[in-house]
Amino acid sequence: MAPETTLFFPPKQKPLLIRLVQSVSYLVLQRLYQCGLVVSEDDVAKLRAMAGTRVVYVCNHPTMEDGMVLFSLAARVGQLWHYVVAKESFRGFQGRFLQWMGCYSIRRGLGDRASIAQTLSLLKTPQAQVVIFPEGGCSYQNGTVMPFRPGAIQMPLQVIAQLTKQDPNTDLYVVPISLKYRYTQPMTAIIEDTLQGLEQALGIMAAEAGEPRTFYSRLLAIAGRVLARLETEYGLANQPEQDWNPRIDRLRNHVIARCEQQLDLPSNGTTIRERVYKIQALLETEEPKTIAEDDALYWTTVRLLNFDAIYDGYVADDPTPERFLDTLMRLEREVYQVEHIQPKAHRQAIFRVGEPINLKHYVADFRRDKAGTVGQLTEQLRQGVQTNLI
Known part of the structure; x- marks a missing residue:
């Protein structure tokens, strides 16, 4: 770059x-x-x-x-x-x-x-x-x-x-x-198609969503699989017994610190979002070590922004079709490695x-x-x- x-x-x-x-x-x-x-x-x-x-x-x-x-x-x-x-x-x-x-x-x-x-x-x-x-x-x-x-x-x-x-x-x-x-329009069929696509991509079987097999239980199974995959990718121990919000916070803080270490940047104590923007700005203006390294680091920042504001309970607090699809589209960005997902309807x-x-x-x-x-x-x-x- x-x-x-x-x-x-x-x-x-x-x-x-x-x-x-x-x-x-x-x-x-x-x-x-x-x-x-x-x-x-x-x-x-x-x-x-x-x-x-x-x-x-x-x-x-x-x-x-x-x-x-x-x-x-x-x-x-x-x-x-x-x-x-x-x-x-x-x-x-x-x-x-x-x-x-x-x-x-x-x-x-x-x-x-x-x-x-x-x-x-x-x-x-x-x-x-x-x-x-x-x-x-x-x-x-x-x-x-x-x-x-x-x-x-x-x-x-x-x-x-x-x-x-x-x-x-x-x-x-x-x-x-x-x-x-x-x-x-009614979004039930679109939510079903989105869930099926993610389940297939992640190899999730029907039994893993628990009983009764609701949209929400399937969403939790998909999110749990994605979270576990990310923990493994970044060298963190899986802790399925722990509440999700501490796991998500641990993952975000670990990944941003790793990015800053790669660029020899000190952590300035601001929000993760501000720290990500600083990294992205530096990637635009500084000579990259290698194109592959630069692109990999940029994609890591995209992943961080995708999950920056997510928390366990966002859907449960108000399970509207919009909140379901907000979360599913975040998961699609991660699973399909796509920066921007088009609106569903x-x-x-x-x-x-x-x-x-x-x-x-x-x-x-x-x-x-x-x-x-x-x-x-x-x-x-x-x-x-x-x-x-x-």
């Missing part, structure tokens, strides 16, 4: 082209992404009321299709937004097209100064509207929200603290947006828009206690997004 020479891709927004693409975004969403947009008129009105103001929209990130879905929401509202997008998406014509649509890149894991500077610059303009996924990456979970990265709040607070020195009445809003997908992308927060009311708190104010607002927004996941 050759090192990447272009470190930042700025937005090159082309308003007329964006309007043209927006005009067909509904059809593209339906035909290519098997998805329909659902948003109430009240929530559309909330978003339209933000026209002409500085706004940061923060949204959870459950699937790889969320960018197109957010773009379609902007089309529904009739606005032009900027989007912070992972740098690896900016390849070839796709990368140029993303820039024309108002997207700009971020290198996760290394502290991307160019991307941060771009965000700060945009937010200083009077009508900036920027979309950020504060989870930092795709969670692959339809019903729960991962911890938010503080930068999504720290950057707009930094800007409003500067702007209010000249004009105390300056507004800068943060708006939480919740996104959840729902299949529009047509879905609705359901949006709920929370109440806008005007950051000018937090400037005094921010000046007095930067870390405390950022932490409070970050968690407030995360909880708001989670609460609105209907």
